Amino acid sequence: MTTAGAGQAEADRGEKGGIRTALAGLTTRGRSFLAAGVAAAICSYVLGQSDLLRVGLLLAVLPLVCAGVLYRTRYRVAGSRRLSPARVPAGSEARVHLRMDNVSRLPTGLLMLQDRVPYVLGPRPRFVLDRVEAGGRREVSYRVRSDLRGRYPLGPLQLRLTDPFGMCELTRSFSTYDTLTVIPRVEPLAPVRLSGEAKGYGDGRQRSLALAGEDDVIPRGYRYGDDLRRVHWRSTARYGELMVRREEQPQRARCTVLLDTRGIAYEGAGPDSAFEWAVSGAASVLVHMLERGYSVRLLTDTGNAVPGEGGDGFAGASQESADAAGLMMDTLAVIDHSDGAGLSRAYDVLRGGNEGLLVAFLGDLDEDQAAVLGRMRQRSPGAVAFVLDSDTWVREPSDVPGPLDGSGDRLRMLREAGWSALRVPRGASMDELWRQADRERRGVAAASGGEGP
Structure with a gap:
């Protein structure tokens, strides 16, 4: 997960984890089906009912098949985040733009997108993305706001994957995050004069000797870049080399x-x-x-x-x-x-x-x-x-x-x-x-x- 202009992070569902991870992602519905199937199988053995055994096997196998299919389905998804702006005054809102790209050759199923944000910035945003075609993209955005200044991490972005029956969910996280800087409130001030120094180059300006190429009053040797109009001819004739005037220059207040x-x-x-x-x-x-x-x-x-x-x-x-x-x-x-x-x-x-x-x-x-x-x-x-x-x-x-x-x-x-x-x-x-x-x-x-x- 990166900001705009940087490289994209990618998540590969098929290369990470194992079947144990897929089984750990069983939802409440999937676990209930599995438990009901096991119970039905036990009851069929105790009661001697073969039809009940077939029902039990169907109930138990369905969540396992969904977990296996979800685990074996492979496609690659890339995500990026852009803050607008990345530096915001306290009490003002910033918008976070999320972009998901399906860079695989297969369309995705139902995706749930969730971004981690500190509690002070507001509730954790969640988005449901329906089928994303191969090579397609989806863009969503949300707002964050804080009355407290500071630097707040956004991310990492989490992608939750589900099967059509809702039996299993797998979560993939991107590794990187961005930072939102909340700066103090700035109040416009009137252009008053609080000292003898008026503006940056005003009445109270100080003066300093200029370097090469600047106006000078005291003669010095010519340097490359000096204006020939500043050549001091009397000193040039006296020293036998080209001399220029050295004058004072205003220094910023x-x-x-x-x-x-x-x-x-x-x-x-x-x-x-x-x-x-x-x-x-x-x-x-x-x-x-x-x-x-x-x-x-x-x-x-x-x-x-x-x-x-x-x-x-x-x-x-x-x-x-x-x-x-x-x-x-x-x-x-x-x-x-x-x-x-x-x-x-x-x-x-x-x-x-x-x-x-x-x-x-x-x-x-x-x-x-x-x-x-x-x-x-x-x-x-x-x-x-x-x-x-x-x-x-x-x-x-x-x-x-x-x-x-x-x-x-x-x-x-x-x-x-x-x-x-x-x-x-x-x-x-x-x-x-x-x-x-x-x-x-x-x-x-x-x-x-x-x-x-």
């Missing part, structure tokens, strides 16, 4: 999304829990910043960064945005709570500076972790924190502490350190909080005499 996965920072579970909201919010920001042209990176409290391979660990500049988004969405699809107690490992990763805009999704904080976050802010030109207080997610609204109790003190510490910190209530809209973070940034900038709305 960066964004680091920090996701707090500490198990002690969240309470509750399920699709409506605080942790799931944080994962969905991080996914929304990652996709939004990639669409705006940023180089992005996903960072967790454990210090693990995605993609984090080669270069500076950011995606979007050297990779296609779609590939980078897919890699990070796959990571968020299976991310779970960590055993860590603090954010120091994430701070160690951010020590290098030049991380660009920092967007953090945080659970419950104590004073020590708030102090670590304050030091993180010093490494970034802009920082936004979404703090998910467990009290607002697992308790009734009337039992939630006031704004300055508990997490309110931590929010104040973050704001004093320069963060645009917002408290996330249960059921909050990520887009509304995104806009609110922009309004707070503008208010702070206006109060300090900086950039206005």
Whole structure:
């Protein structure tokens, strides 16, 4: 069983198993006929009735003949599975297309097709396929849906074969399976400015020296591929060789999304829990910043960064945005709570500076972790924190502490350190909080005499 475009798996009924397997496949009807035949034969011997013996033999032989015929009948069946799409947001449906091909020279009998799916995706689909002619095919499909993100195996596909009398059933399984990836929900966000860096190549862009073939200001030796219009003639005459100008080039703005996965920072579970909201919010920001042209990176409290391979660990500049988004969405699809107690490992990763805009999704904080976050802010030109207080997610609204109790003190510490910190209530809209973070940034900038709305 494979996805579209790959080789097909095949099942041969006649080459696998033995007569013992065929007898083990007797249905309740077949076993009842066999038991009745044996009982009739015994009664005919005790009572001396030869006619009853003939009836008993007929009842006993019929299921055995059906099992033998079913075992000896040989044909080959190939199957394939195609997911549409193979990566789906939580709460959305995906369609699974199954295709069965009879690649033998004989038509099949009645077939029952069954695909194994995890319970969370819905009931196990079953299909009855009537006679499939030689070289023919049948296509069926079913839908799967999950409110919980994750990676779910589909398969292997099972094929159940029966005889016309329903006396015997044999089951054949294909060996391979496919995987459905359920990624977090992504909410569209407004194109606001949360730091001095506008867009990927906007007002706050950084600049770096270009390589061969790029615009340069400082003279250097000519390299193959350089534009001859950039030849610096004065330096060429001075050094006696062809020299070109070296100029600075804009560097894509960066964004680091920090996701707090500490198990002690969240309470509750399920699709409506605080942790799931944080994962969905991080996914929304990652996709939004990639669409705006940023180089992005996903960072967790454990210090693990995605993609984090080669270069500076950011995606979007050297990779296609779609590939980078897919890699990070796959990571968020299976991310779970960590055993860590603090954010120091994430701070160690951010020590290098030049991380660009920092967007953090945080659970419950104590004073020590708030102090670590304050030091993180010093490494970034802009920082936004979404703090998910467990009290607002697992308790009734009337039992939630006031704004300055508990997490309110931590929010104040973050704001004093320069963060645009917002408290996330249960059921909050990520887009509304995104806009609110922009309004707070503008208010702070206006109060300090900086950039206005």
